[in-house]
Amino acid sequence: MLKQIEGSYAVAQVVAHCRPNVISAYPITPQTHIVEGLADLVGEGQLQAEFVNVESEFSAASVVLGASAAGARAYTATTSQGLLLMSEVIYCIAGMRLPIVLTCANRAISAPLSIWNDQQDSMAVRDAGWIQLHAEDNQEASDLHIQAFKIAEQTFLPTMVCMDGFILTHAFEPVDIPEQKEVDDFLPAFKPRHIVDPRWPRGIGLFADPRFYMETRYILHRALEKSEETIKEVSAEFARVFGRDSGGFIKTYKLEEADVAIVSMGSVVGTIKELIDQLEEEGKKVGLLQICSYRPFPRKEVYRALKDKMNIVVLEKCISLGRGGILASDIRWSFPRAEKRDRNISSFVAGLGGRNISIDDLRYMVEKVEKEPVEFEFLGLKKELIAERDM
Amino acid sequence: MEKSQYLEGVEKKDLFAHGHRACGGCGQALAARLVADAAGENTIACVATGCLEVFSSPYPDPSWRIPFLHSLFENAAAVASGVEAAYKALGKGPVNIIAQGGDGSTADIGFQSISGMFERGHNVLYVCYDNEAYMNTGVQRSSFTPLGARTTTTPTGNKTRKKNMPMIAADHGIPYVATATIDDFRDLQQKIKKALAIEGPKYIHILAPCPLGWGHHGELTVEVCRLAKDTGLFPIYEIVDGKVTNARKIPVKVPVEEYLKVQGRFKHLFKRGVPTEEVAEIQEIANQNIERFNL
Numbered sequence: 001m002l003k004q005i006e007g008s009y010a011v012a013q014v015v016a017h018c019r020p021n022v023i024s025a026y027p028i029t030p031q032t033h034i035v036e037g038l039a040d041l042v043g044e045g046q047l048q049a050e051f052v053n054v055e056s057e058f059s060a061a062s063v064v065l066g067a068s069a070a071g072a073r074a075y076t077a078t079t080s081q082g083l084l085l086m087s088e089v090i091y092c093i094a095g096m097r098l099p100i101v102l103t104c105a106n107r108a109i110s111a112p113l114s115i116w117n118d119q120q121d122s123m124a125v126r127d128a129g130w131i132q133l134h135a136e137d138n139q140e141a142s143d144l145h146i147q148a149f150k151i152a153e154q155t156f157l158p159t160m161v162c163m164d165g166f167i168l169t170h171a172f173e174p175v176d177i178p179e180q181k182e183v184d185d186f187l188p189a190f191k192p193r194h195i196v197d198p199r200w201p202r203g204i205g206l207f208a209d210p211r212f213y214m215e216t217r218y219i220l221h222r223a224l225e226k227s228e229e230t231i232k233e234v235s236a237e238f239a240r241v242f243g244r245d246s247g248g249f250i251k252t253y254k255l256e257e258a259d260v261a262i263v264s265m266g267s268v269v270g271t272i273k274e275l276i277d278q279l280e281e282e283g284k285k286v287g288l289l290q291i292c293s294y295r296p297f298p299r300k301e302v303y304r305a306l307k308d309k310m311n312i313v314v315l316e317k318c319i320s321l322g323r324g325g326i327l328a329s330d331i332r333w334s335f336p337r338a339e340k341r342d343r344n345i346s347s348f349v350a351g352l353g354g355r356n357i358s359i360d361d362l363r364y365m366v367e368k369v370e371k372e373p374v375e376f377e378f379l380g381l382k383k384e385l386i387a388e389r390d391m
Numbered sequence: 392m393e394k395s396q397y398l399e400g401v402e403k404k405d406l407f408a409h410g411h412r413a414c415g416g417c418g419q420a421l422a423a424r425l426v427a428d429a430a431g432e433n434t435i436a437c438v439a440t441g442c443l444e445v446f447s448s449p450y451p452d453p454s455w456r457i458p459f460l461h462s463l464f465e466n467a468a469a470v471a472s473g474v475e476a477a478y479k480a481l482g483k484g485p486v487n488i489i490a491q492g493g494d495g496s497t498a499d500i501g502f503q504s505i506s507g508m509f510e511r512g513h514n515v516l517y518v519c520y521d522n523e524a525y526m527n528t529g530v531q532r533s534s535f536t537p538l539g540a541r542t543t544t545t546p547t548g549n550k551t552r553k554k555n556m557p558m559i560a561a562d563h564g565i566p567y568v569a570t571a572t573i574d575d576f577r578d579l580q581q582k583i584k585k586a587l588a589i590e591g592p593k594y595i596h597i598l599a600p601c602p603l604g605w606g607h608h609g610e611l612t613v614e615v616c617r618l619a620k621d622t623g624l625f626p627i628y629e630i631v632d633g634k635v636t637n638a639r640k641i642p643v644k645v646p647v648e649e650y651l652k653v654q655g656r657f658k659h660l661f662k663r664g665v666p667t668e669e670v671a672e673i674q675e676i677a678n679q680n681i682e683r684f685n686l
Binding site (some may be wrong): 063 | 432433434435437444445448449450451453455456457458459460461462463465466469470471472473474475476477478479480481483486503504506507510511
């Protein structure tokens with residue numbers, strides 16, 4: 001049933017339908033309405049779960065770690081500084097193969113303090129061993145949560161659903177929230193593999209000396225690569241059952257005929273599609289490659305989709321300071337060495353700290369790369385605020 | 392005391408098995424065994440990173456015959472909270488959940504998550520094995536390092552007094568707090584059992600000497616505990632619902648010099664055998680404890 005609802009509350013309702021046993025979250029640094037929505041549902045008795053109000057994100061992540069190790073379906077949500085504070089536990093959760101689902105409402109990182117959207121936070125933990133799925137809109141964000149529990153519990157890989165803070169979390173849009181029964185039919189009960197239980201005493205979280213550690217990393221890496229199949233299967237099944245495409249590995253828009261291919265992820269793809277339609281009317285062929293699964297990275301799909309494109313531009317809301325675009329380097333890596341030659345792959349960073357990305361900004365970007373490739377550029381930078389002596 | 396009499400009523404189930412990699416005379420290894428055996432099979436141990444974790448859980452041969460869960464240095468209390476929440480949510484149990492850590496993970500880096508666990512009221516027992524410094528990493532000062540003690544980060548002796556964790560725990564309003572040492576097996580195990588029978592968060596602070604870090608002979612570990620008690624430096628008591636009870640009377644009070652002299656970490660407090668001013672200050676701490684708890 002379609003509901004006009006705020007993104008955070010839509011996610012809260014969908015997560016509730018996934019029947020997590022334990023939810024733990026910290027309400028600040030900064031938070032969204034997701035956990036408030038879940039607290040209400042638990043308080044009203046609509047969701048039978050333990051809701052643990054903790055004293056920090058560090059403990060929130062630790063509580064869901066403990067709960068998952070004891071066999072519970074466990075969920076938490078965070079963003080920005082909160083995710084960074086969790087980061088030590090984030091690595092640990094992946095290393096322990098605990099299938100926790102976390103919503104990351106993507107927001108900027110201090111300093112300076114900013115509570116607005118970009119994707120630096122989830123990027124900061126991209127190498128931790130989690131599956132990272134990026135939502136385009138609130139419908140997809142909601143749908144991805146149902147898929148995330150299934151993917152996580154089939155692969156024993158923790159899964160992060162990334163949705164742009166404010167732009168999605170605080171936006172009111174019509175969202176179809178599946179009925180409880182539909183979710184129950186799609187998402188079977190969690191069957192844990194190893195748990196702490198006195199009936200089967202075992203150690204979880206043993207330490208590994210140099211004889212054993214590296215293999216654990218190899219296994220985790222391979223498991224993430226292999227999760228590609230599960231992500232694809234689950235999104236295909238979701239499309240069959242619920243009748244709409246959500247998630248998956250990549251998506252494209254008018255890419256086949258395009259002379260310029262824009263690559264991006266998250267909510268900005270909506271604006272990009274709008275521009276593509278405008279440019280089409282003006283007789284220009286521009287297309288979009290949208291990254292849905294950032295980890296595991298869809299290298300083969302990216303290559304297949306872009307192998308005939310000689311003019312590619314990557315737009316992202318995060319930066320590796322001192323290096324440049326992060327997604328851009330992933331895209332460049334997706335081509336075999338020989339095929340990189342003569343191929344223009346431009347890199348733009350935009351929207352940091354909530355800076356609006358307008359359709360005019362994007363039009364400028366496309367027109368610029370039509371003329372010449374751009375190694376790396378900040379889009380929408382206010383030059384009047386920058387003094388040479390500060391750099 | 393006859394050995395048999397001394398061990399009477401002491402639970403020995405080897406739930407924390409021999410063959411671990413602790414140093415000879417390790418107070419913490421003995422304490423962990425007493426705790427596990429007192430708690431029994433129906434127990435989950437959530438252990439913080441530290442000596443205990445390192446010497447008891449190397450893959451592939453851990454020493455635990457009860458379920459053991461370790462993730463990080465500073466989150467044992469929060470992990471245990473999560474285990475407890477899961478058991479509640481899944482309708483499983485009852486089960487004993489014991490979070491355990493050394494003084495560093497209790498007093499310093501994990502302090503916040505312990506406070507959170509106490510305040511939220513989880514049905515978890517937190518056991519602190521206090522060896523008064525970061526021993527696992529090479530004897531660095533923690534906020535449980537006592538006045539005067541030499542560590543690798545206080546080479547001229549520690550200038551501050553020890554953080555009073557049992558009182559801090561009690562001030563959270565939790566139903567049960569106790570102190571214990573490894574020289575009295577029965578007392579330690581009775582306190583573990585008593586704590587586990589009480590619903591809610593509990594805290595037990597166990598003095599666990601470290602021959603390596605304290606600079607005493609391994610065979611003196613138990614004796615050092617007796618001296619810590621009989622000088623008044625480590626008072627033995629319980630706090631039940633906020634009230635101090637069962638403070639152990641000291642039969643014959645011993646001057647702190649006796650305790651300090653057997654340990655290398657206090658050696659610098661004596662110049663050619665003559666105690667320096669700091670020894671008087673340490674005696675004052677013992678006197679204050681004796682007065683406060685009417686030892």
